Amino acid sequence: xxxxxxxxxxxxxxxxxxxxxxxxxxxxxxxxxxxxxxxxxxxxxxxxxxxxxxxxxxxxxxxxxxxxxxxxxxxxxxxxxxxxxxxxxxxxxxxxxxxxxxxxxxxxxxxxxxxxxxxxxxxxxxxxxxxxxxxxxxxx
Numbered sequence: 090x091x092x093x094x095x096x097x098x099x100x101x102x103x104x105x106x107x108x109x110x111x112x113x114x115x116x117x118x119x120x121x122x123x124x125x126x127x128x129x130x131x132x133x134x135x136x137x138x139x140x141x142x143x144x145x146x147x148x149x150x151x152x153x154x155x156x157x158x159x160x161x162x163x164x165x166x167x168x169x170x171x172x173x174x175x176x177x178x179x180x181x182x183x184x185x186x187x188x189x190x191x192x193x194x195x196x197x198x199x200x201x202x203x204x205x206x207x208x209x210x211x212x213x214x215x216x217x218x219x220x221x222x223x224x225x226x227x228x229x
Contacts (some may be wrong), residue, residue: 115128128209133208137204187216
């Protein structure tokens with residue numbers, strides 16, 4: 090497809106794909122035990138902003154309409170639910186280990202999906218990095 094012939098929504102979709110490909114490459118290639126709080130926070134802020142604009146321009150009812158309009162809508166809805174469930178399954182034990190309020194974060198995730206999940210990841214990564222830097226060096 091010619092990028093000059095793409096609609097604004099197609100450009101936004103392609104930009105999302107390119108962005109996530111970059112983040113995925115970073116995750117795969119980085120040799121880190123703790124994720125980047127800054128990247129998670131930046132993604133949260135960007136997605137929250139975009140979501141706010143979308144809600145303002147199209148309303149909340151459209152979310153349900155989009156996910157129940159046809160089989161693909163339901164498939165995307167289920168994909169979102171599975172992805173959020175898997176992410177929470179993987180992140181919850183680490184969050185508990187650093188003293189985060191997992192039930193409260195879970196309610197936020199159920200209400201906003203990836204927005205709160207990204208915020209939770211940013212907080213988790215920050216807490217883990219603080220714990221890592223406060224450990225005394227083992228000299229032996």
